[in-house]
Amino acid sequence: MTKPKTIVVKIGSALLANQELLTPRYGFLQRMMEDITHLRSEGWNVIVCSSGSVALGLRIIGETPESAGVSDKQAAAACGMPLLLNAYKQVGHEFGFEIAQVLLTLGDFEDHRRFLNTRNTVHRLLESGIMPIVNENDTITTEEIRVGDNDRLAAKVAQMVGATDFIILTGVDGLYDRNPDDPDAQFVAEVHDVNEYMDATKGKSTLGTGGMATKLQAANMAQEAGVTTWIAQGEVDRPLSRVLDGTGRATKVIPNPEPLSGWDSWIANRLQMAGSIVVSESVAANIANGDRAIRRSDVISADGDFTRGDVLHIYDNKGIERARGLSDFTSEELRVMINNPDTDAEQLLGYRTKGEIIRSNNLVALDTRHLLWDAPAALSEG
Structure with a gap:
């Protein structure tokens, strides 16, 4: 049919x-x-x-x-x-x-x-x-x-x-x-x-x-x-x-x-920005090259008030948007982990986790034809 x-x-x-x-x-x-x-x-x-x-x-x-x-x-x-x-x-x-x-x-x-x-x-x-x-x-x-x-x-x-x-x-x-x-x-x-x-x-x-x-x-x-x-x-x-x-x-x-x-397509095509993070240029390059989750240690800074399951916009340290992905953590949990890099995530959050902020199957690298969003001012200044 x-x-x-x-x-x-x-x-x-x-x-x-x-x-x-x-x-x-x-x-x-x-x-x-x-x-x-x-x-x-x-x-x-x-x-x-x-x-x-x-x-x-x-x-x-x-x-x-x-x-x-x-x-x-x-x-x-x-x-x-x-x-x-x-x-x-x-x-x-x-x-x-x-x-x-x-x-x-x-x-x-x-x-x-x-x-x-x-x-x-x-x-x-x-x-x-x-x-x-x-x-x-x-x-x-x-x-x-x-x-x-x-x-x-x-x-x-x-x-x-x-x-x-x-x-x-x-x-x-x-x-x-x-x-x-x-x-x-x-x-x-x-x-x-x-x-x-x-x-x-x-x-x-x-x-x-x-x-x-x-x-x-x-x-x-x-x-x-x-x-x-x-x-x-x-x-x-x-x-x-x-x-x-x-x-x-x-x-x-x-x-x-x-x-x-x-x-x-649902992940990549957003109507509003729930939150955003900055990763290093090397991490951003690995995302573009294929199967790569974003881990706790990859995140330099974060912006926005988001919850688990919200889509985050991912920027490199030059302020260029490189990907979008589904967050496994709330903004509060993520900031606690970023601010305490030497403390075990389970001790900080009270539950066991691998510390993957965005899993590889929930991450979409943006190609050159996709309209990119400007980084939030707070993220750019950070």
């Missing part, structure tokens, strides 16, 4: 909400859902990651995108979510299929058990012919615990379900080598290394939380999981089909020909 083709579509707030009236753009939804109906008839599973709830709720609570604070946006999300889902449901019924809402927070991606539970739910909906509409739960999340942008949320969903394609719909027809308002800007049809274009991705839309930079970050997460990413114009007829059949212009981000496994 042939595995179903799965596409994840990310739709931004500017496409879904009228920028001045802050009301649903039913004309866009009609075109979008008609195209999704066509794709479903051709055997595609479609998952939508939708922005828009905050934008649609701002008018109800008497705020604007410029004036709204965190609590305003949370209240706006509570008001706007029913409007957004009702709009999807109304148009979906016109084309004869059901939708379901999947609300997610940062923890649903960063905790592996919750990650798997979410994946099972999404697969079950698809098996029943129901289209999942995924949103971040903006009503309860704060700046400290939120994903931060729906581009990367959608990329995590694409990784989670093993999607073949990931389409980011935006207000432009793809990536340019500089600001598209520049008359000398050149369209970029194909991207292998997103690092080459990060400096050209400044700015964001009025209604959205991310610009082209977050789209390239999301594309990088997807390509490391073996997913083809497309950045395309949403304000057209057949916005998805024209990308997939090659009749419309879009930027294609080529997936890594040797993608990470599901486990390694």
